[in-house]
Amino acid sequence: MTRIATDKHSMVIGLGKTGLSCARYLAKQGHRVSVMDTRMEPPALAEFRQEFPHATCHLGGLDEALLKQCDQIVVSPGLSIATPEIAAARTSGVPVRGDIDLFSEAAKAPVVGITGSNGKSTVTTLLGEMAREAGLNVAVGGNLGTPALDLLDDACELYVMELSSFQLETTEALNAETVVLLNISDDHMDRYASRLEYLRAKQRIFRGARNVVVNDDDVLSQPLPNQTMKLFHYGLSMPDVGKFSLLQDNTETWLVRGFDRLIRVDELAMHGLHNVSNALAALALGYTVKLPMQAMLNVLRRFKGLPHRCQFVREFQGVTYINDSKGTNVGAAVAAIESLGQQCAGRIVLIAGGDAKNAQLEPLQPALRQYGRAAILLGQDAARLESVLSSVTACHRVNSLVEAVRAASKVAQEGDIVLLSPACSSLDMFENFEQRGELFTAEVQAL
Numbered sequence: 001m002t003r004i005a006t007d008k009h010s011m012v013i014g015l016g017k018t019g020l021s022c023a024r025y026l027a028k029q030g031h032r033v034s035v036m037d038t039r040m041e042p043p044a045l046a047e048f049r050q051e052f053p054h055a056t057c058h059l060g061g062l063d064e065a066l067l068k069q070c071d072q073i074v075v076s077p078g079l080s081i082a083t084p085e086i087a088a089a090r091t092s093g094v095p096v097r098g099d100i101d102l103f104s105e106a107a108k109a110p111v112v113g114i115t116g117s118n119g120k121s122t123v124t125t126l127l128g129e130m131a132r133e134a135g136l137n138v139a140v141g142g143n144l145g146t147p148a149l150d151l152l153d154d155a156c157e158l159y160v161m162e163l164s165s166f167q168l169e170t171t172e173a174l175n176a177e178t179v180v181l182l183n184i185s186d187d188h189m190d191r192y193a194s195r196l197e198y199l200r201a202k203q204r205i206f207r208g209a210r211n212v213v214v215n216d217d218d219v220l221s222q223p224l225p226n227q228t229m230k231l232f233h234y235g236l237s238m239p240d241v242g243k244f245s246l247l248q249d250n251t252e253t254w255l256v257r258g259f260d261r262l263i264r265v266d267e268l269a270m271h272g273l274h275n276v277s278n279a280l281a282a283l284a285l286g287y288t289v290k291l292p293m294q295a296m297l298n299v300l301r302r303f304k305g306l307p308h309r310c311q312f313v314r315e316f317q318g319v320t321y322i323n324d325s326k327g328t329n330v331g332a333a334v335a336a337i338e339s340l341g342q343q344c345a346g347r348i349v350l351i352a353g354g355d356a357k358n359a360q361l362e363p364l365q366p367a368l369r370q371y372g373r374a375a376i377l378l379g380q381d382a383a384r385l386e387s388v389l390s391s392v393t394a395c396h397r398v399n400s401l402v403e404a405v406r407a408a409s410k411v412a413q414e415g416d417i418v419l420l421s422p423a424c425s426s427l428d429m430f431e432n433f434e435q436r437g438e439l440f441t442a443e444v445q446a447l
Helices: 017-028 045-051 084-091 099-106 120-133 165-169 195-206 273-288 293-300 330-341 364-371 382-389 401-411 433-445
Strands: 009-013 032-037 057-059 072-075 111-115 138-142 158-162 178-181 211-215 230-234 244-249 252-257 260-264 311-316 319-323 348-352 372-377 394-397 417-420
Touching: 009 017, 017 032, 017 045, 017 072, 017 099, 045 057, 072 084, 099 165, 111 120, 111 195, 111 273, 120 138, 120 158, 120 273, 120 293, 165 195, 178 195, 178 273, 211 273, 230 244, 230 273, 244 273, 252 273, 260 293, 273 293, 273 330, 311 433, 319 433, 330 348, 330 364, 330 417, 348 364, 348 401, 364 372, 364 382, 372 382, 372 401, 382 394, 394 401, 401 417, 401 433, 417 433
Parallel strands: 009 032, 009 072, 032 057, 111 158, 111 178, 138 158, 178 211, 211 230, 319 417, 348 372, 348 417, 372 394
Antiparallel strands: 244 252, 252 260, 311 319
8 A cells, every 4th residue: 555645644543453453554645643442551552653753642532622733533342433522523523434335435455344233253254265266356344353444455356345234333334245234232321322323334335335145034134225235135035036935845945046046955054044144145245245155154054153152062961051141131042042042952041131221121022932841041130031031931030140041050951941141241350252161161071
């Protein structure tokens, strides 16, 4: 990437890995870059100072007067553009942007954008593997793994991007080749004033898209009518012309396009009905960017899913233990309970709890009423969960994940599944969902 001479002063707010990628990109464009962070020791501070020894760092708060003097502000996803100092600068006329906005302007290869409350990391990774199997030079990242701006490469033939609602807030037009909004359920209600506001952020992914993949099982995944978009459909419901769906043929269930059989469900390396939906989404996305069908099916036969997403841990004394620590919202937990409950010889013992992020917990009730044996509850919102779930299943409060595993092993009966799918963020007790899942796995192995 060539350096472009400019006298622009760009302020990057938030110095994590995304903020650092923004600073690098802007510097290559010839911008004078400063950074600002509410923290005194942001995670990428040392690396930034090493790479930009003469740049100014403003730490420990946001300076509204200084922000108003900048030519543009580039906000990292972790900080809301509604933050008063940022909102004031924006009102005064300073452009407020994000890394995906910058990325969409610079990317020369087609972009596939993937968002949704649940499943986006699995679908993003799966589609990336399909593109590699097809022999493409593909770059995969965004909200998952490598920040978007660090992926920019003139040799890239396809970008597959996971995008969060936070990133989409500052994206004026992604202008992607293909996008999908997989599903919507309550998440990040500690950041958004309403579910509608959260949905509006997600739906910004449709701006400028040429193709849109629609989940017919979730009405909120559809864009508003727009004649410039071409729609492609998938879903677990009945087949239809051109749609990626399921077909029941005697004792066999097939993934199909239209009525053409592609692969049997029992050939998939991933387990669970929610992962069948993820596979259909990936097939539909790959079809829109002309990936060979055989290459996509090859990947589906070997791709076992991502760690901490309905990951098999162990079978012990007739009980199966599943790590779904990435189930950080209610919709994800419901999907896991329903998906595993349908194939479980016994019932589900759910381990849940943490920071529910102000989400509504009532959607858990029908799933646990139908499939639950018990709920083992811990963390910041354990009491809220108990008040909602005690009418549909037996509830047990514990103080730690170690206690939760032991309690679940005592409650579970032969044929049951003990499922860690917390329906909550991990940050009240753990560094991240990975640490939570690793501790669960270790404790299960120690039984």
